[in-house]
Amino acid sequence: MLGGVSEASWDRSRCSVAGTLGVVGEKWSLLVLREAFFGVRRFADFQRLLRIPKAVLSDRLATLVEQGILARVPYQAEGERQRHEYRLTTKGRDLYPTLVALMQWGDTYLADGPAPLELRHQDCGAPVHLELRCEAGHAVEGPRAVRPVRATPVG
Amino acid sequence: MLGGVSEASWDRSRCSVAGTLGVVGEKWSLLVLREAFFGVRRFADFQRLLRIPKAVLSDRLATLVEQGILARVPYQAEGERQRHEYRLTTKGRDLYPTLVALMQWGDTYLADGPAPLELRHQDCGAPVHLELRCEAGHAVEGPRAVRPVRATPVG
């Protein structure tokens, strides 16, 4: 299939998939980020919307902040005391394609009806989806059209 | 940010992100699939390459087969006894963008050097990457350029 890389030959320990999962692969992490992409910023809102145990939410937010995916910023609503909220950083925003990929797969294979949520281009209103493309501009149809190569020779 | 959908208004219980994570969100599942995309098919190879406990691997493979993401197919190498191997189905192959998304993020933010693995277009050799595009063909630059809409009104 995709076996251009001799299968046992490359260093799994520095694999970016594993690395990313090490950061956002724990239970709830990606759901917290989903809510963040919907604009949720406050502890109590995450908790209410996700029905996540407080202790777990506390831990996940701390991890995401530690990783630089969320930032814990103080703010003050008028007439209220100072609070802080959790905002996506650029690093966090760049996880958007991951969420979209999960969503698209779910829409295709798990929906018992039409997709519950559709993404539209802000500018033109057309539906948005993820595509695999090469830099020459060709659409890449799937894993079989891809050849993985080790960037650095073993050494 | 992305708050075109009033934030508390849509039904999280049927969210495709949550659904997909329910299927492939357990520890190891996506790493098993990563190996499957590299052409790994046999129990012992998954186990050796991932250093995953056998009991966990057994459970994850069973789940993935149950979900129709992998198929457990018998095969017989010449002079050997019948064995079975785990092959990606179409449903499984369609998780490729998810893996690529995780990989790209890791390459950007976690690598302490160049990306450990690069994906090239089989046909032209150019590097491959994921893009968010609308059906009108515009590149979508990020979450801010996307407006989520509920597909079905409440009811």
Add this chain to the structure above:
DNA sequence: ATGTCAGGTTCGTCAAGTGAACCCAGGAGT
């Protein structure tokens, strides 16, 4: 019949997730 080996299952232990209860700081009301 005996051994080997892929492909598992079982078991005791340890880490992680869970919900309920509790805590704490900062205003607001009195």
Add this chain to the structure above:
DNA sequence: ACTCCTGGGTTCACTTGACGAACCTGACAT
């Protein structure tokens, strides 16, 4: 000054899941 409320947590007892080592099983090969 003192009490109440509320957001944002922590603590605790319990259950679930991950872990590694040991063990089992059903072909075949000898």
